[in-house]
Each structure stands twice: as C-alpha cells, then as structure tokens.
Amino acid sequence: MAGGIRAPIYLHKGEYDSGDFRAVLSDIRGFNIGVIPGSAGDAFKVSAIAGSSARVAVNGGRAWVPLTKAGIRDSRHAFYVDLPSPGVQFNLATASATADRYDLVIARVSDDNDVTAYAEVPLANYAPGNMAAGWCVDVVRGTDGAAAPSVPYDSYLVLAKVRVRKGATSLTAADIEDLRYSTTGQGDPTVLAPVRTAAGQSVAAVAGSQSRGGLIYSSDEDRIYVKGTTDAKPLVNRAFMTGQTGRGSSGWWGVDSPDANGAGLVLRYDGPAATYDRVGILNYQIRVVGADNREGWHSIHTWSDTAFYWESLRKYERQVSGLTPHWGSAQVLIPKNKPLKVWHSLYAQGGWAYFDEWQSYSQMTIIPLE
Numbered sequence: 001m002a003g004g005i006r007a008p009i010y011l012h013k014g015e016y017d018s019g020d021f022r023a024v025l026s027d028i029r030g031f032n033i034g035v036i037p038g039s040a041g042d043a044f045k046v047s048a049i050a051g052s053s054a055r056v057a058v059n060g061g062r063a064w065v066p067l068t069k070a071g072i073r074d075s076r077h078a079f080y081v082d083l084p085s086p087g088v089q090f091n092l093a094t095a096s097a098t099a100d101r102y103d104l105v106i107a108r109v110s111d112d113n114d115v116t117a118y119a120e121v122p123l124a125n126y127a128p129g130n131m132a133a134g135w136c137v138d139v140v141r142g143t144d145g146a147a148a149p150s151v152p153y154d155s156y157l158v159l160a161k162v163r164v165r166k167g168a169t170s171l172t173a174a175d176i177e178d179l180r181y182s183t184t185g186q187g188d189p190t191v192l193a194p195v196r197t198a199a200g201q202s203v204a205a206v207a208g209s210q211s212r213g214g215l216i217y218s219s220d221e222d223r224i225y226v227k228g229t230t231d232a233k234p235l236v237n238r239a240f241m242t243g244q245t246g247r248g249s250s251g252w253w254g255v256d257s258p259d260a261n262g263a264g265l266v267l268r269y270d271g272p273a274a275t276y277d278r279v280g281i282l283n284y285q286i287r288v289v290g291a292d293n294r295e296g297w298h299s300i301h302t303w304s305d306t307a308f309y310w311e312s313l314r315k316y317e318r319q320v321s322g323l324t325p326h327w328g329s330a331q332v333l334i335p336k337n338k339p340l341k342v343w344h345s346l347y348a349q350g351g352w353a354y355f356d357e358w359q360s361y362s363q364m365t366i367i368p369l370e
Contacts, residue, residue, distance in 0.1 A: 033066040033078050034157065035180045040229075041212045044083065044180060046105050046160035048171035054092040054164055056105065056171065058137050060085035065109045065135065068154040079109040079155060081135045088137055095168045099145035102163055108156035109135040207232040233276065233368040252355035254288075254298060254348025260306035264345035266355035267362045271340035277369045278334040280304065280342055284362035285327040288346065288353050290319030296349035298323065304332035304342045311347070323353065325360075334366065 035044045043061025060083045067077035092103055137159075142149045148161050161177040194215040195206050203218050203225050210216055216225040216232050225232040258264040266286065286300050295318035302310040310330040317323050334340055344362060346355055 033064045035061060035063045035159075037212065038062075044087075044107065044157075044159050045178065046162070046176055048173055048176055049089060050170065050172070052091075052170055054095060054168060054171055055089060056092065056160075056162060056176070057089045058083070058087045058105065058159065060087040063107060063157055065107060065155055065157050067109075068156075070154070079135060081107060081109065083107075083137070090139075092139060092162060092164055092171075093141055095164045096144040096166050098166055100163060100165050101144050102142040102146070102148040102161055104140040104142070104148060104151060104158055105160045105162060106138050106140060106151060106153075106156045106158050107135065108138050108151075108153050110155070203232050234274075234366075252346065253351050254346035254353050254355075255351055256347070256349065258301040258303075258345035258347050260303065260308070262343065262345070264301070264347060265343050266300075266346045267360070268343035269340060269362075269364055273337055273339045274334075274368070275336055277336045278340075279367045279369060280332045280334050280340075280364050281367070282330045282332070282342070282362060282364045284329070284344065285325055285360060286344060286346075286362070287325045287356040287358060287360045288323045288348075289356040290317070290323055290348075290353040292319055294319050294350075294352040296352050298326075298346065298348045298353045300326045300328075301345040301347055302330040302332065302342075303345065305335055305338050306341075307333075309333075314347075319353075340366070 037043050038061060042059050044063060045059045045061075047057050047059075049055040049057055062080070062082050064078040065081055067079060093101075095101065138153075138156075140149050140151055142164075144166075151158065158179045160179055162171065163175045163177075164171070165175065194217055195210045196217045197203060197206055197219050199219050201219070203216050206216060207225075207227060210227040210232070212227050212229065214227045215235070216227065217223075218225060224235045226235045252266045253264075254266075255264040262268075267284070269280075282302065284300070288298055290296075290298075295316070297314050297316050299314040300312040301308060309332045310328075312326045312328050315324060315326075332342055334342065342364065346353065348354070
C-alpha cells in the first residue's frame, strides 16, 4: 500500500494478530532495531531546508521501531515502518524571541491492530494516546531556554535534535544533530558481512552488492577494501611497507644536495597509481656511518613524487665509533593518478657519510582520501 506496510491477519484455528507476525519477522531480522540506512546511508535523515522558515525535511526510508511499554523494551517485537521516497517536509514551531529551543524529530508507533495508518505530515501537539493506530513522523517540542526534551511516548526512534535559535526564521545544517544511530538502543541493523571476490574478479564487480561502510576482500590482492559513498577503496594500501633500496658498488653515500631525481636515495617505496589522493604516514630510524676521521653535517630528507616534504634534524658529528641515528616521522601526499613514489635521501656534507642498513628501517601506512 502506498505510504506504509501493514501486517496481514492470519487465521488458523483462531486469529493471529500483527504482533505474532512481527515475532516471526524478528527471527529473520535478528534482535537489532533502528534505521536501515540504505545504499546512501541517508534513510530517515533530517536536514534543514535553506532559505525557508524553520522547516525541515525527513528522507524516505525504512526502520524497525522497538516495541516499548512504560519505557520497557520488548526485545522480541519491533514495528517495521516504511516512509516512501522522497519523504516529508514540515515547519517546526515559531522560534522564541528570547531563548533557543531544542526539538526532537522522531518516528513513533501506536498499538497496531492490523491496520497501519500513515501520516503524511506530523500531527501537531501530540498527547499520549492521541494518535490513531499506526505510525508517523512526529516532533517533540522543547521548552525555550531548556535542554532537549524527553520523549513522552512508547515505541519510538529519535531521528534528530534540532536547535531552533531565538529569533531565527530559518535553519542551517549546523542546527541539526543526527541521532539516528547515536541514541542508546538505536543500532544500525544493516548487515555488513564482508564480501569476497572470486579469483580473477575485480573489486568493482562486487562493490555494488555491498552497503556503505562494508568490507570487501580482494582474493587476488590479499587486501581489504571499504565501500565508500560511490566505490570501494583500500582500507590500508600496503599498510606496513618496509623501505627497500639497492647497494651500489661503493655503498649508499650521502650527497650535498638531495633532489627530486633521487640523488642520495637510501630507502624507497613504490607501488601502483590510484584514482584518488592518499596520505602516507612514515616512521623511520636510519643509521648513518661516516668515513674514518671525517666530520660534517648530515640529515635525512623525505620525498614523495618529486616533492620535498621533510628534513630531519641536522647533526654535526665526527666519525669515531659510529654516528647518531636519525629517527622521526613525516607525512606526505601521494597524488592521485600517479604511481606511489616515496623515498628517504641522505644529505651528507661533502658526501662523507653513508647509509648503514644495520638497525635501519622505515615504515609507512597509506590512507586513502575520499
């Protein structure tokens, strides 16, 4: 039926009411309750309508509203409600001239005796027991100058807390606090079981079947992806890569001027390009040795895609029994559509110091950016 789903009557050696029907459904849905986010995660989301009076919109969506009586939840029962897209819009009460007010936007259900009435807009000034059998989107109006009100009803979900500022004639996004999942007992019931690709199957081929926030395991890459707003991205791309380099015939000697072409390179990371920017967070300890009885300045430079990002603290030392290691951290940008190319270079005044692989390491975590 347009505007909601109602439970049918079951007759079998007597009458089974909608509560019995929902008890059966609870075995299917489990014991979670709350808003079912949908693929975009915006089901029942409350938003401000810009340029209007104190007016809000509630997106269409589906939810399980917990059955409560006298404030006690019955874990075996919940009401399935359906608000057809695009949802509803309505005005809140006029703002006070002297103080802010907090209103709660809720979805609530009355006792349902086989008939699910559907309210296209909230009914004003509710009193307990005032609503016909069914469910609707409702507003619990707060008191001027006070905190958010408590909900005086049974069987409800809080969708949002709205701040109606004194003297305001419109709302902004900052005035609306999304409470669809943060209120005690209001869980996100969407099943986010990991999806696994078959051998030779791309992550994109299965991403459409995963909900936002769900995980996808790539069998070929041995890597976990997370489903974002539009597509899936690596949760951590080669999470703990250890820098690698090659030794020349005379070792890894520092240079006077490390540059974008790799002069002085001692440790490096490489990998494929991605269609989005990434941040690399590096932690390193790099041991340096100098030529006997030589002295001078030395430091470690960090680069990404030919861009210089960081130089460690420069040290002036004389080679006797080994130089003080460099240790530190750095953050770099790995630009989209370009191969991963991050490295450390050794600056050594006059080229007198060189990299010692003993007790040297670099570790990088790569985080995709939306």
